[in-house]
Amino acid sequence: MSTLCFTMLGIIDELVITVNNNGAAVSLIFVFLDGVGLAPSAVENPLAAATMLNLRALLNGPLTREHVQERSDLLLRPIDAALGVDGLPQSGTGHVALLAGVNAPALHGRHQPNFPPVALRPLLAERSIFRLARQVGHAVAFANAFSVGYWQAIAARRIRRSASVIAAEGAGVRLRDSDDLRANRALSWDITRQAAHERGETDLPLITPEAAGEHLASLAHDYALVFFECFLPDLAGHGRMGAGAVPEVLTRIDRLLGGLLAARRPTDTILITSDHGNIEDDRTQSHTRNPVPLLVIGPQAQRFADVARIDAVAPAILAAL
């Protein structure tokens, strides 16, 4: 990276241009993990014992409160997801807070599960990090692939648009599909494409989590901001993937991160965070009020050193691009 300083009329105006050695813009890869809190190591915290070799190597221990740390190229801190609103944090409002940088539960009056409150959808479409990043000239990729079945379920009103889809549509960011998956230019929400196989899309080769991580890293070659969301930890934490799913899900995510870390360029920064706790406490199948991890790896890590809440992540990302 280089920093160019201009002195004009006695006023020092610092223009920070972030470029890599080839003159290409640096990228930020945002991995959103639904339902991961940052809690102390304890018998009830599956993150303390799960096989997560890549994260352990990175943090010198598991993804728990004891390993909060700050270095020039690595930051792990707990950030608040409750945002001053009573009750358990939920995804509908939490996703809006993360993607649009607003206190969505306070605006809505409560934490709302699943999908964004109707009244907040226009705000999300107009103020998301996708839209604001594009407005200042950054290319943005939403890495998840959406199946035909997803759009059919939307059309039939069986489900509503997720916050990320509303944000992408509002920003004119392309929503990827099965062809992108086949070309390794998208990721499946479940990382290995197992769900697509189970639906009968058997022409789509299953991949390892590491390969998915490589695909995510390669998108950063063409986009300044790459976003991937994964709901596995929340589903497993709610017990919706069957007994014993939690350790496997944590390992799958760790292997994705391993592939991503190995394939990323040194100029790329990886940011991992969540919307609320869940999987870090196996005494409950509900969300928790624990803080969530903000894990940032790469040259921009220090730009997130003051982020203390999930609604402060989006402005910090925009400042880092």
Ligand SMILES: [Zn+2]
């Ligand atoms: Zn949930």
